[in-house]
Amino acid sequence: MNDIDTVLHEVLEGYARDVTPSPDLAARAARRSRQIRHRRIATASATTAAVLGVTGVAAASAVGNGRPGSNHTPGSVKLAAPTGTVGPRTTVAPLPDGQDSSADPSPSPGFGPTCPEGEAPMVRAAGAATDSGDQSNDTAQTLTQALMQSYLSAISNHVPISAYGVGTDSASGQGVVWIQFHDQSTVELVSNDSHSRWSSYDATLGPCVPIGS
Amino acid sequence: MAQDFSDWVAARGPRLVGFGYLLCRDRDLAQDLAQEALARLHLHWQRISRGGDPEAYARRCMLNQLLTWRRRRSWSEQTMESDRLDRVGVDTPDHSDRIGTHEAMWALLGALPIRQRAVVVLRFYEDCTDAEIADLLGCRQATVRSHASKALARLRDQLERQTQGAQL
Numbered sequence: 001m002n003d004i005d006t007v008l009h010e011v012l013e014g015y016a017r018d019v020t021p022s023p024d025l026a027a028r029a030a031r032r033s034r035q036i037r038h039r040r041i042a043t044a045s046a047t048t049a050a051v052l053g054v055t056g057v058a059a060a061s062a063v064g065n066g067r068p069g070s071n072h073t074p075g076s077v078k079l080a081a082p083t084g085t086v087g088p089r090t091t092v093a094p095l096p097d098g099q100d101s102s103a104d105p106s107p108s109p110g111f112g113p114t115c116p117e118g119e120a121p122m123v124r125a126a127g128a129a130t131d132s133g134d135q136s137n138d139t140a141q142t143l144t145q146a147l148m149q150s151y152l153s154a155i156s157n158h159v160p161i162s163a164y165g166v167g168t169d170s171a172s173g174q175g176v177v178w179i180q181f182h183d184q185s186t187v188e189l190v191s192n193d194s195h196s197r198w199s200s201y202d203a204t205l206g207p208c209v210p211i212g213s
Numbered sequence: 214m215a216q217d218f219s220d221w222v223a224a225r226g227p228r229l230v231g232f233g234y235l236l237c238r239d240r241d242l243a244q245d246l247a248q249e250a251l252a253r254l255h256l257h258w259q260r261i262s263r264g265g266d267p268e269a270y271a272r273r274c275m276l277n278q279l280l281t282w283r284r285r286r287s288w289s290e291q292t293m294e295s296d297r298l299d300r301v302g303v304d305t306p307d308h309s310d311r312i313g314t315h316e317a318m319w320a321l322l323g324a325l326p327i328r329q330r331a332v333v334v335l336r337f338y339e340d341c342t343d344a345e346i347a348d349l350l351g352c353r354q355a356t357v358r359s360h361a362s363k364a365l366a367r368l369r370d371q372l373e374r375q376t377q378g379a380q381l
Contacts, residue, residue, distance in 0.1 A: 004369050005337065011318045012338040016231025019240055021247065025230070026222035029251030036252060 115208035122206035123167035123178050125188050129199040147177060147189050147198055168209055175211070178203060218258050222251060225268055233275055235334045238323055250274035272339070273349050276331060314372070321371050329364035332357055 022028065115121060133154040148164065164179040169188070177189040188203035226247065233243035250271040254261060261267050322330060331350065335341040343361075347354045 004365060004372070007314060007318050007372075008333065008337040008368075011315050011322070012235055012334060014315065015319055016228075016235055016338060019227075019231050019234040019243060021226045021230040022244055025226045025244075025248060025251065026219040029222065029248050030218070030255050032248060032252035033255035036256060 118211055119208040120165065120175070120211050121167045121178070122170050122209050123176050123186075123188050123203050124170040124206055125201035125203045127202060130187065130202055132197060132199040134197055147191055148179070151179070151187075151189055151198055151200060166211075167205065168211065170206065178205060180205070218255055218262075221262070221267060225271075226251070229268070229271055229275070232272060232334065232338065233279075235322075235338055236275070236279055236327075236331060246275045246278055247271075249278050269345075269349070272335075276349055280327070314376075317372060317375055318368065321368050325364050325367065329360045329367075332360040333364050333368075336361060 131151075131154065133150060152161070161179050162182050164177065167176055167178045167188075169176045178186055179189065180186045186203045186205055187200045190199050190201070192198070229250065230243050230247045233246040234240060237243055237246065253274045254267055254271050257270075258267075261270055322333065325333065328350065332346055335346045335349065336343075341349070343354045343357045346357045350357065
Protein backbone atom coordinates (compact mmCIF):
# COMPACT_ATOMS: atom_id res chain seq x y z
CA MET A 1 0.00 0.00 0.00
CA ASN A 2 1.50 3.30 -0.99
CA ASP A 3 1.43 6.53 0.96
CA ILE A 4 -1.66 8.08 -0.53
CA ASP A 5 -3.63 4.89 0.08
CA THR A 6 -2.61 4.96 3.72
CA VAL A 7 -3.47 8.62 4.09
CA LEU A 8 -6.86 8.08 2.47
CA HIS A 9 -7.67 5.20 4.82
CA GLU A 10 -6.71 7.25 7.85
CA VAL A 11 -8.51 10.39 6.72
CA LEU A 12 -11.74 8.63 5.81
CA GLU A 13 -11.83 6.54 8.97
CA GLY A 14 -11.00 9.56 11.09
CA TYR A 15 -13.60 11.92 9.68
CA ALA A 16 -16.31 9.24 9.58
CA ARG A 17 -15.70 8.49 13.26
CA ASP A 18 -16.38 12.13 14.08
CA VAL A 19 -20.02 11.80 13.08
CA THR A 20 -22.34 10.37 15.70
CA PRO A 21 -25.65 8.96 14.54
CA SER A 22 -28.86 10.09 16.14
CA PRO A 23 -29.59 7.83 19.14
CA ASP A 24 -33.09 7.12 17.85
CA LEU A 25 -32.02 6.40 14.29
CA ALA A 26 -33.72 2.99 14.19
CA ALA A 27 -36.98 4.35 15.57
CA ARG A 28 -36.99 7.26 13.14
CA ALA A 29 -36.29 4.92 10.25
CA ALA A 30 -39.13 2.66 11.33
CA ARG A 31 -41.52 5.62 11.51
CA ARG A 32 -40.43 6.78 8.08
CA SER A 33 -40.89 3.25 6.80
CA ARG A 34 -44.49 3.25 8.02
CA GLN A 35 -45.07 6.57 6.25
CA ILE A 36 -43.79 5.09 3.01
CA ARG A 37 -45.92 1.99 3.44
CA HIS A 38 -49.01 4.09 4.12
CA ARG A 39 -48.35 6.15 1.02
CA ARG A 40 -48.04 3.00 -1.08
CA ILE A 41 -51.34 1.71 0.20
CA ALA A 42 -53.03 5.04 -0.47
CA THR A 43 -51.62 5.13 -3.96
CA ALA A 44 -52.61 1.58 -4.73
CA SER A 45 -56.11 2.15 -3.35
CA ALA A 46 -56.66 5.18 -5.52
CA THR A 47 -55.39 3.34 -8.53
CA THR A 48 -57.50 0.30 -7.85
CA ALA A 49 -60.61 2.42 -7.74
CA ALA A 50 -59.66 4.21 -10.90
CA VAL A 51 -58.72 1.04 -12.72
CA LEU A 52 -62.23 -0.25 -12.31
CA GLY A 53 -63.13 2.22 -15.01
CA VAL A 54 -60.91 0.49 -17.50
CA THR A 55 -63.00 -2.35 -18.80
CA GLY A 56 -62.10 -2.62 -22.41
CA VAL A 57 -58.61 -3.98 -22.19
CA ALA A 58 -58.82 -7.56 -23.23
CA ALA A 59 -56.66 -10.38 -22.03
CA ALA A 60 -53.41 -10.76 -23.78
CA SER A 61 -52.81 -12.98 -26.69
CA ALA A 62 -49.53 -14.80 -26.96
CA VAL A 63 -47.21 -12.80 -29.14
CA GLY A 64 -43.47 -12.61 -28.88
CA ASN A 65 -41.73 -9.29 -28.61
CA GLY A 66 -38.35 -8.28 -29.92
CA ARG A 67 -37.93 -5.03 -28.07
CA PRO A 68 -34.30 -4.22 -27.28
CA GLY A 69 -33.59 -4.50 -23.58
CA SER A 70 -36.43 -6.84 -22.94
CA ASN A 71 -35.55 -9.78 -20.74
CA HIS A 72 -38.56 -11.80 -21.62
CA THR A 73 -38.39 -15.27 -22.86
CA PRO A 74 -39.53 -15.76 -26.43
CA GLY A 75 -43.24 -16.09 -26.60
CA SER A 76 -43.94 -13.68 -23.79
CA VAL A 77 -46.99 -11.54 -24.20
CA LYS A 78 -48.17 -8.02 -23.86
CA LEU A 79 -51.61 -6.78 -23.15
CA ALA A 80 -53.86 -6.56 -26.10
CA ALA A 81 -54.90 -3.11 -27.14
CA PRO A 82 -58.34 -1.93 -26.10
CA THR A 83 -61.21 -2.47 -28.42
CA GLY A 84 -64.58 -0.93 -28.98
CA THR A 85 -65.35 2.44 -27.50
CA VAL A 86 -62.94 2.41 -24.62
CA GLY A 87 -60.66 5.41 -24.67
CA PRO A 88 -56.93 4.97 -24.62
CA ARG A 89 -56.38 7.00 -21.51
CA THR A 90 -57.77 7.28 -18.02
CA THR A 91 -56.56 9.87 -15.59
CA VAL A 92 -56.15 9.98 -11.84
CA ALA A 93 -56.03 13.47 -10.41
CA PRO A 94 -52.53 14.91 -10.19
CA LEU A 95 -51.91 16.34 -6.75
CA PRO A 96 -48.88 18.03 -5.25
CA ASP A 97 -46.39 15.66 -3.71
CA GLY A 98 -47.33 14.55 -0.24
CA GLN A 99 -51.07 14.70 -0.74
CA ASP A 100 -53.19 11.62 -0.77
CA SER A 101 -54.02 10.83 -4.35
CA SER A 102 -57.20 9.05 -3.30
CA ALA A 103 -58.68 12.32 -2.06
CA ASP A 104 -59.60 13.75 -5.44
CA PRO A 105 -60.45 11.39 -8.27
CA SER A 106 -61.41 14.10 -10.71
CA PRO A 107 -59.79 13.85 -14.11
CA SER A 108 -57.09 16.23 -15.08
CA PRO A 109 -56.03 17.03 -18.61
CA GLY A 110 -52.56 18.06 -17.50
CA PHE A 111 -50.83 14.73 -17.74
CA GLY A 112 -50.41 12.10 -20.37
CA PRO A 113 -51.26 12.36 -24.02
CA THR A 114 -54.82 12.82 -25.14
CA CYS A 115 -55.50 10.71 -28.16
CA PRO A 116 -58.49 10.60 -30.51
CA GLU A 117 -60.88 7.69 -30.32
CA GLY A 118 -59.28 4.55 -31.68
CA GLU A 119 -55.74 5.76 -31.09
CA ALA A 120 -53.25 5.32 -28.26
CA PRO A 121 -49.83 6.75 -27.55
CA MET A 122 -46.72 5.06 -28.85
CA VAL A 123 -44.75 3.71 -25.88
CA ARG A 124 -40.99 3.51 -26.25
CA ALA A 125 -39.18 1.46 -23.60
CA ALA A 126 -35.53 1.95 -22.75
CA GLY A 127 -33.08 -0.43 -21.15
CA ALA A 128 -33.62 -3.59 -19.20
CA ALA A 129 -36.51 -4.34 -16.88
CA THR A 130 -36.49 -2.07 -13.85
CA ASP A 131 -38.65 -4.26 -11.71
CA SER A 132 -40.65 -7.44 -11.81
CA GLY A 133 -42.96 -9.35 -9.56
CA ASP A 134 -45.73 -11.80 -9.14
CA GLN A 135 -48.98 -10.86 -10.74
CA SER A 136 -52.32 -11.46 -9.18
CA ASN A 137 -54.16 -13.79 -11.53
CA ASP A 138 -57.64 -13.20 -10.23
CA THR A 139 -60.02 -13.99 -13.02
CA ALA A 140 -62.57 -11.65 -11.51
CA GLN A 141 -60.38 -8.77 -12.48
CA THR A 142 -59.40 -7.50 -15.87
CA LEU A 143 -55.82 -8.19 -16.75
CA THR A 144 -55.05 -4.49 -16.61
CA GLN A 145 -56.47 -4.20 -13.13
CA ALA A 146 -54.58 -7.17 -11.76
CA LEU A 147 -51.40 -6.07 -13.43
CA MET A 148 -51.50 -2.56 -12.04
CA GLN A 149 -52.53 -3.64 -8.57
CA SER A 150 -49.66 -6.07 -8.45
CA TYR A 151 -47.19 -3.51 -9.74
CA LEU A 152 -48.28 -0.67 -7.51
CA SER A 153 -48.28 -2.80 -4.40
CA ALA A 154 -44.68 -3.73 -5.12
CA ILE A 155 -43.12 -0.38 -5.80
CA SER A 156 -41.91 1.83 -3.02
CA ASN A 157 -40.09 4.74 -4.57
CA HIS A 158 -42.61 6.20 -6.96
CA VAL A 159 -44.80 9.16 -6.23
CA PRO A 160 -48.54 8.70 -6.78
CA ILE A 161 -49.57 8.15 -10.35
CA SER A 162 -50.99 10.95 -12.40
CA ALA A 163 -52.21 9.04 -15.42
CA TYR A 164 -52.23 5.65 -17.01
CA GLY A 165 -53.65 3.96 -20.02
CA VAL A 166 -52.96 1.62 -22.83
CA GLY A 167 -50.51 2.25 -25.61
CA THR A 168 -48.74 0.65 -28.50
CA ASP A 169 -45.21 -0.60 -27.98
CA SER A 170 -42.91 1.09 -30.46
CA ALA A 171 -40.85 -2.04 -31.14
CA SER A 172 -43.38 -4.84 -31.17
CA GLY A 173 -46.56 -2.96 -32.04
CA GLN A 174 -48.38 -4.76 -29.24
CA GLY A 175 -50.73 -3.14 -26.80
CA VAL A 176 -49.13 -2.32 -23.45
CA VAL A 177 -50.08 -0.56 -20.24
CA TRP A 178 -48.27 2.63 -19.29
CA ILE A 179 -48.26 4.51 -16.00
CA GLN A 180 -47.14 8.09 -15.57
CA PHE A 181 -46.13 9.39 -12.14
CA HIS A 182 -46.26 12.85 -10.67
CA ASP A 183 -42.61 13.41 -11.37
CA GLN A 184 -43.39 12.79 -15.06
CA SER A 185 -41.53 9.50 -15.12
CA THR A 186 -43.29 6.77 -17.06
CA VAL A 187 -43.16 2.99 -16.96
CA GLU A 188 -44.46 0.32 -19.25
CA LEU A 189 -45.90 -2.89 -17.78
CA VAL A 190 -45.55 -6.23 -19.49
CA SER A 191 -47.13 -9.52 -18.49
CA ASN A 192 -45.67 -12.93 -19.20
CA ASP A 193 -47.35 -15.81 -21.00
CA SER A 194 -49.28 -17.16 -18.07
CA HIS A 195 -49.99 -13.74 -16.60
CA SER A 196 -48.26 -14.91 -13.46
CA ARG A 197 -45.50 -12.32 -13.51
CA TRP A 198 -45.00 -8.78 -14.72
CA SER A 199 -41.98 -6.67 -15.64
CA SER A 200 -41.70 -2.92 -15.84
CA TYR A 201 -39.52 -0.75 -18.05
CA ASP A 202 -38.69 2.91 -18.04
CA ALA A 203 -40.53 4.36 -21.00
CA THR A 204 -41.48 7.50 -22.84
CA LEU A 205 -44.76 8.29 -24.53
CA GLY A 206 -44.78 9.28 -28.14
CA PRO A 207 -47.41 10.51 -30.57
CA CYS A 208 -50.82 8.91 -30.90
CA VAL A 209 -51.08 6.07 -33.38
CA PRO A 210 -54.05 3.94 -34.41
CA ILE A 211 -54.59 1.02 -32.07
CA GLY A 212 -53.41 -2.21 -33.56
CA SER A 213 -51.25 -0.53 -36.17
CA MET B 214 -33.81 -16.33 12.14
CA ALA B 215 -33.80 -12.75 11.00
CA GLN B 216 -31.78 -10.34 13.09
CA ASP B 217 -33.71 -7.62 14.87
CA PHE B 218 -33.75 -4.39 12.89
CA SER B 219 -32.98 -2.19 15.89
CA ASP B 220 -30.03 -4.34 16.87
CA TRP B 221 -28.69 -4.20 13.36
CA VAL B 222 -29.01 -0.41 13.21
CA ALA B 223 -27.31 -0.09 16.59
CA ALA B 224 -24.39 -2.10 15.27
CA ARG B 225 -24.12 -0.78 11.72
CA GLY B 226 -25.80 2.63 11.93
CA PRO B 227 -22.67 4.57 12.91
CA ARG B 228 -20.81 3.12 9.94
CA LEU B 229 -23.64 4.08 7.58
CA VAL B 230 -23.88 7.62 8.89
CA GLY B 231 -20.12 7.91 8.56
CA PHE B 232 -20.36 6.67 5.00
CA GLY B 233 -23.01 9.28 4.29
CA TYR B 234 -20.90 12.01 5.80
CA LEU B 235 -17.91 11.08 3.67
CA LEU B 236 -20.11 11.30 0.59
CA CYS B 237 -21.99 14.53 1.26
CA ARG B 238 -19.75 16.20 3.90
CA ASP B 239 -22.77 17.52 5.75
CA ARG B 240 -23.62 16.01 9.12
CA ASP B 241 -27.35 16.69 8.94
CA LEU B 242 -27.65 15.49 5.38
CA ALA B 243 -25.70 12.37 6.31
CA GLN B 244 -28.27 11.61 9.02
CA ASP B 245 -31.09 12.13 6.52
CA LEU B 246 -29.42 9.88 3.97
CA ALA B 247 -28.96 7.12 6.51
CA GLN B 248 -32.48 7.46 7.87
CA GLU B 249 -34.06 7.29 4.42
CA ALA B 250 -31.97 4.28 3.47
CA LEU B 251 -32.81 2.54 6.73
CA ALA B 252 -36.50 3.24 6.20
CA ARG B 253 -36.31 1.49 2.82
CA LEU B 254 -34.40 -1.33 4.44
CA HIS B 255 -37.00 -1.60 7.18
CA LEU B 256 -39.70 -2.08 4.54
CA HIS B 257 -37.98 -5.19 3.21
CA TRP B 258 -36.16 -6.23 6.38
CA GLN B 259 -37.60 -9.74 6.68
CA ARG B 260 -36.45 -10.65 3.19
CA ILE B 261 -33.11 -8.84 3.11
CA SER B 262 -31.97 -9.81 6.57
CA ARG B 263 -32.46 -13.48 5.77
CA GLY B 264 -30.91 -13.87 2.39
CA GLY B 265 -29.48 -10.54 1.36
CA ASP B 266 -26.83 -8.05 2.35
CA PRO B 267 -28.52 -5.29 4.37
CA GLU B 268 -25.47 -3.08 4.42
CA ALA B 269 -24.99 -3.19 0.66
CA TYR B 270 -28.69 -2.47 0.21
CA ALA B 271 -28.45 0.54 2.52
CA ARG B 272 -25.32 1.83 0.83
CA ARG B 273 -26.98 1.58 -2.56
CA CYS B 274 -30.03 3.46 -1.28
CA MET B 275 -27.82 6.21 0.12
CA LEU B 276 -25.90 6.61 -3.11
CA ASN B 277 -29.07 6.69 -5.19
CA GLN B 278 -30.70 9.09 -2.79
CA LEU B 279 -27.76 11.46 -2.81
CA LEU B 280 -27.53 11.50 -6.58
CA THR B 281 -31.30 12.00 -6.85
CA TRP B 282 -31.32 14.84 -4.37
CA ARG B 283 -28.50 16.50 -6.19
CA ARG B 284 -30.35 16.32 -9.47
CA ARG B 285 -33.67 17.50 -8.08
CA ARG B 286 -32.42 20.31 -5.91
CA SER B 287 -29.53 21.31 -8.11
CA TRP B 288 -27.59 20.96 -4.94
CA SER B 289 -24.08 22.04 -5.79
CA GLU B 290 -21.19 21.40 -3.56
CA GLN B 291 -18.69 24.08 -2.81
CA THR B 292 -15.93 23.38 -5.25
CA MET B 293 -12.78 24.90 -3.97
CA GLU B 294 -10.96 27.18 -6.29
CA SER B 295 -7.48 26.23 -7.20
CA ASP B 296 -5.86 29.05 -5.25
CA ARG B 297 -7.71 27.97 -2.13
CA LEU B 298 -6.70 24.40 -2.75
CA ASP B 299 -3.09 25.45 -2.94
CA ARG B 300 -3.30 26.91 0.52
CA VAL B 301 -5.09 24.05 2.18
CA GLY B 302 -2.92 22.32 4.72
CA VAL B 303 -0.07 24.73 4.25
CA ASP B 304 -1.12 27.48 6.66
CA THR B 305 -1.10 25.21 9.64
CA PRO B 306 2.25 25.90 11.29
CA ASP B 307 1.04 24.78 14.70
CA HIS B 308 0.05 21.33 13.49
CA SER B 309 2.23 18.41 12.76
CA ASP B 310 2.87 17.52 9.15
CA ARG B 311 0.64 14.51 9.56
CA ILE B 312 -2.35 16.53 10.69
CA GLY B 313 -1.71 19.07 7.96
CA THR B 314 -1.65 16.33 5.36
CA HIS B 315 -4.88 14.86 6.68
CA GLU B 316 -6.65 18.21 6.60
CA ALA B 317 -5.37 18.84 3.14
CA MET B 318 -6.55 15.46 1.96
CA TRP B 319 -10.00 16.00 3.45
CA ALA B 320 -10.31 19.32 1.66
CA LEU B 321 -9.09 17.83 -1.59
CA LEU B 322 -11.61 15.01 -1.32
CA GLY B 323 -14.34 17.62 -1.06
CA ALA B 324 -13.27 19.12 -4.35
CA LEU B 325 -13.64 15.84 -6.24
CA PRO B 326 -16.70 15.32 -8.46
CA ILE B 327 -19.29 13.31 -6.58
CA ARG B 328 -18.86 10.06 -8.50
CA GLN B 329 -15.08 10.15 -8.15
CA ARG B 330 -15.49 10.83 -4.45
CA ALA B 331 -17.96 7.99 -4.12
CA VAL B 332 -15.50 5.61 -5.75
CA VAL B 333 -12.71 6.72 -3.41
CA VAL B 334 -14.93 6.37 -0.34
CA LEU B 335 -16.19 2.95 -1.39
CA ARG B 336 -12.70 1.71 -2.15
CA PHE B 337 -10.78 3.15 0.79
CA TYR B 338 -13.45 3.35 3.49
CA GLU B 339 -15.71 0.44 2.66
CA ASP B 340 -12.94 -1.67 1.09
CA CYS B 341 -15.21 -2.55 -1.82
CA THR B 342 -13.85 -4.25 -4.91
CA ASP B 343 -14.20 -2.62 -8.31
CA ALA B 344 -16.96 -5.10 -9.14
CA GLU B 345 -18.87 -4.20 -5.98
CA ILE B 346 -18.46 -0.48 -6.66
CA ALA B 347 -19.62 -0.90 -10.23
CA ASP B 348 -22.68 -2.73 -8.99
CA LEU B 349 -23.46 -0.06 -6.40
CA LEU B 350 -23.03 2.81 -8.84
CA GLY B 351 -24.66 1.05 -11.74
CA CYS B 352 -21.72 1.42 -14.08
CA ARG B 353 -18.99 -0.73 -15.62
CA GLN B 354 -15.83 -1.74 -13.79
CA ALA B 355 -13.79 0.15 -16.38
CA THR B 356 -15.67 3.30 -15.41
CA VAL B 357 -14.90 2.67 -11.76
CA ARG B 358 -11.20 2.26 -12.55
CA SER B 359 -11.28 5.44 -14.60
CA HIS B 360 -12.89 7.41 -11.76
CA ALA B 361 -10.41 6.00 -9.27
CA SER B 362 -7.44 6.71 -11.47
CA LYS B 363 -8.46 10.31 -12.11
CA ALA B 364 -9.30 10.93 -8.48
CA LEU B 365 -6.04 9.50 -7.15
CA ALA B 366 -3.98 11.34 -9.75
CA ARG B 367 -5.64 14.59 -8.81
CA LEU B 368 -5.24 14.00 -5.08
CA ARG B 369 -1.60 13.01 -5.48
CA ASP B 370 -0.83 15.96 -7.70
CA GLN B 371 -2.50 18.50 -5.43
CA LEU B 372 -0.92 17.04 -2.34
CA GLU B 373 2.55 17.18 -3.86
CA ARG B 374 2.03 20.76 -4.96
CA GLN B 375 1.05 21.72 -1.45
CA THR B 376 4.00 19.91 0.08
CA GLN B 377 6.37 21.65 -2.29
CA GLY B 378 4.70 24.99 -1.56
CA ALA B 379 5.09 24.48 2.16
CA GLN B 380 8.77 23.72 1.81
CA LEU B 381 9.52 26.95 -0.08
